[in-house]
Amino acid sequence: MNVPRGTVELTGVGKRYGRKHALADVDLTFDHGVTGLLGPNGAGKTTLLRIVATSIAADSGQVRLLGRDPHGSQADVTAVRRELGYLPQELGYPSDMTAFGFVEYVAVLKEWNDRERRVREVRRVLSLVDLTDQATVRVGRLSGGQRRRVGLAQALLGDPRLIVLDEPTAGLDPAQRADLRRTLSTLGHRSTVLLSTHQTEDVAALCERVVVLAGGTVRFDGAATDLVATAVGRVWLADEPGDDALVSWRTGTGRHHVVGGTPPTGADPAEPTLEDAYLLMLGPDAQRLRAPA
Amino acid sequence: MSTTPFVTDAALVAAVADKDAGALRELYERHGAWLHARLIRRCNDPEVVVEVVQDTFVALWKDARRFRHDGEVGAWLWGIAFRRMVSRLRSRKDVVLIPDWDVPAAPQQVLPSAEDLVLLGVEYGDLAAALRRLSPEFRSVVQAVVLDGLTTKEAGRLLGVRENTVKTRLHRAKAQLRTALTEPQEGWR
């Protein structure tokens, strides 16, 4: 099979923990560009990313990464891992290491054996995440956002073709998110970038493509603009909350933002946002998610 | 760490104590060059000078907490740098230069303008003339202790004489200078 570079192919992939299906029969293909996985907690985002990062194997279905079987021969596994950058959801940072020391340690694990090239590469990725001046600070003394960026830096080592980021924006402030967006958009030209988040703003800002996961299945897969389009005609601004609305909340102007259901009397159609579309996509699950603003 | 708004040297040293590499870079940009220039006048091996400057800033990195905030960062750095050079060169007298006070060093010597001399003179007054009249061994002691800030013990090591000799020469040199000048200058002990 002739597989283009930078491709992730999942066919009928399933994973269960005990009797609970974390993923069920997922078919997805990713090519280069930035894709956001959106979904509530427990939707299967982390499970999917861990499978793509070769951290765990699927129970059923077929996984092909960069044209190889990630759990086949040792050669295949290693070949895939050489082209992989992974930021796990929970990454412990040994607090007595410096940011530089940490990234260098990971670089050695990624087989950057030549000292000079390794040091140069470590500096490069640290400057990509704007941590050049903090490179020598012990990780234990960095802020949460800076630590997250250290984690991101190691995922960028060697410009991998497959970059898997589990909640990269957790703990970042708006300015740092903007920086991350810039970094990712340049990476997306060459690499396949998969990231998870439960914040729709991230997806709107960072991703060309969105996959909405819920209950271990794919609810939507397409361009971010197409996701927004699914909500056209189902969002209103009204003086009262809708009786059968999926969710509604009072906005800053005092009117109610009503998503789904029938329009209350005197409602004006509103321009849907990605969040509206996401909530509608999740259906009844959404009520738990949207706390009144 | 950017230069605007202006950050004082002492604040940069405090940041270095918190392992901020950017602050160290800024201090290096402010002080590296003149330390380099001042050391190269005292050592004719450029490699040694590069290493001493490096050692100085690495020492600053490690010991930034020891900086007492009532002093000047520049003077503190010079103290570290020159002491390191002296101890490094203890066994290599050939590369230590003790400035020659008698002869202008180069044929195409640039003479400071009259104004420059006057303004530079503010630092030393008539001292220049008085210094020139000192005998060479007295001058080298004045150079090492008064101008370069070594202790008499360190100066003794640098000059290859006993500490007591340094003390005696320094004492006599000061006395001669006092006689030459009508009154003691600021900065003299």
Added chain:
Amino acid sequence: MTTGTQGWHADPALLASYLAGDLDAVTGASVEQHVSRCEACRAAVGHLLEPQLVERTWAGIRDAIERPPLPVPIRLARRLGLPESTAVLLAAAASLRGAWLVGAFLSLSFATLAAYLSGGTALAPFLLVAPLAPVLGVATAYGPRQDPLEALVATAAYGRTRLILLRTIAVLVSVLPVTALLGLALPGPRWLAAAWLGPALALVPVLLALAGFVGPRAAATVVLLGWSSVVVASTRAGLDPAWPVEAAQQGAYLALAVAACAVIAVRLGIDRRRGVAL
């Protein structure tokens, strides 16, 4: 201070001849005193210095601060030919430094015991502790029960198994010689000094095999209890003090070690298909 010079700055030609060493000592010293207190003139000196030289010097400073010196034992190993990248891996393992401490501490404790040993039944403490020292060191080399970098180590090309084996070897290399030397101080037949190595080396693969199922902590506990009961039981039964390390028993340890290695090999195969290593 030098209020008179506030408005004055050395002109570039003067500074250039200062740098070139062309000023006589007194003028030079005057320029020096001025420059050391005048920010603008310090900057001017900076512009006169070769940029290459400035950068080269800085590169050395940056190297030194980014990469603090390696711990002494690792520097020693570097001199004996340990690759630089491997040294980085070992130096980064804070747990390993802990392991060395544990190893050293245990070695010392049984050295003290050994010194007081007067032959006869007092051999038991040494036989109890000596084989366990490397095992506990290796267990510590795993790091905490859940390595904070677990997810990264598991998906890096280097491989988790390789990393654990590397740390295991490092622990053995650092603990065994000390223990062996202390063994020489034992009373009784000379072969005793080496005999404890049998169980010591056999227990390491047993630990690694068990750790694959129950994690390093529990595995270490099992090995510790197991070995202790062998030694204690033999003493209680009134057997020869050297019984735990006699030839027949050594054969049993060897068999155990082979079995453990087989378990490790089988598990590695299965785990790779499942996506986790060791």
